[in-house]
Amino acid sequence: MRELPVTDVQAAVRGLFLQINRRVSPDIEAAMRRALERETSPAARYVLTQLTDNYAAAAETGLPLCQDTGMAVCFLTVGQDVHFTGGSLTQAVEQGVRDAYIEGCFRKSIVSDPLFDRVNTGDNTPAVIHLSLVPGESVRILAMAKGFGSENMSRVFMLPPAAGEEGVLDAVVTAVREAGPNPCPPVIVGVGIGGDFETAPLMAKRATARPIGVHHPDARYAALEEKALERINRSMIGAAGIGGLTTALWVSAEYAPTHIAGMPVAVCICCHASRHAETVL
């Protein structure tokens, strides 16, 4: 049994959100620079140049990369031999988010009631927290700041098993095509295949945090990722949706066992400002 003060979790969450809102991970920055290098359309180059210059602007000013600093999402993978001390784990995560968004001068974008009041909570909480228990005594925190320009374009398709690989590819390409310019392409696409109505989107969202260039370990799913990326980029939607060679930077797929009668497919679209980082306590 390992004792872990919740204040450690709070500090880690605060640090992660301060970091990700100001800096994308090196794999994304490199992919964006490659997209600029190979682009031939002058308008798309105008856009991609601004986006790569934006990294330096954020670093020099401390401003967030995007004014939509998103909804704070935390995947907590907790070793079952950890005992949290000194208070509530959930409240510690919330406090970490609150600290980061206030200290970082990030936009507070959360309203308490989705339908009637829509009153801003003022500190970007509550966060979305996904908890899973695993053997061991470490705690892994994956933090994501999800902007809603791209979240609004994410989709769930409850496909029949007979839809097969073509059905999955179709779902992915349809989601990206219909989203067009709205989610700020170039996008990163997470695909969750199988599970059920709520686990497919969870897999898809998590998949958007996989580093660019890392394929699924199963060769069949890796090939599916390649095919999906190729088909998406054939659409020529391009950066900002104004026409160009790079519509998506990467496609990551995850799968899970499912029911004999179904094949849920979730497509989580994440903008180029894909802000996520992980730490282990």
Add this chain to the structure above:
Amino acid sequence: MIRDLTLPLHKPAALPLRAGDLVTLSGVLYTARDAAHKRLINLLREGKPLPFPLKDQVIYYVGPSPAPAGLPIGSAGPTTSYRMDSYTPELLSLGLGGMIGKGRRSPEVIEAMRRYGAVYFGATGGAAALLARSVLSCEVIAFPDLGPEAVRRLTVERFPAIVLIDSMGNNLYEIGPAACTRRAER
């Protein structure tokens, strides 16, 4: 080639612009997004004056992040425009000269743009820290209770933008990808 335009956007400058033109904008513009649009339309319904003039002015769909000490504004990139579509034709009919945002517009908005000679500009979504550098000053002029959604008057200098839909209804979201596809097939 990049064209430098001055705001407000008078008709002789607006009408020759074509979808795909790369521009910079300098001068005064006003910010408004979802909640502010709703309030502007409510003011019109009640016959009350608007907090800023519409004639030839440009509205930027943005909800900036808070300004840290020493900077006029926080990060300030565009939000997705379709959520303003139901309000836009009425504002265009009252003289609004243009909008800056990102994403597609409804056929009703495009029709009103053609009728009244307005232009829809795209700013780069996610280039928000860079775009903030083009903002020289920022002042909340209405609805301060709306926080990031309050109406602000911005003075901008060489703010980079692209003409997405021109006053003839040409739409870069259609023309751009189609042109790239043709080029790839050649």
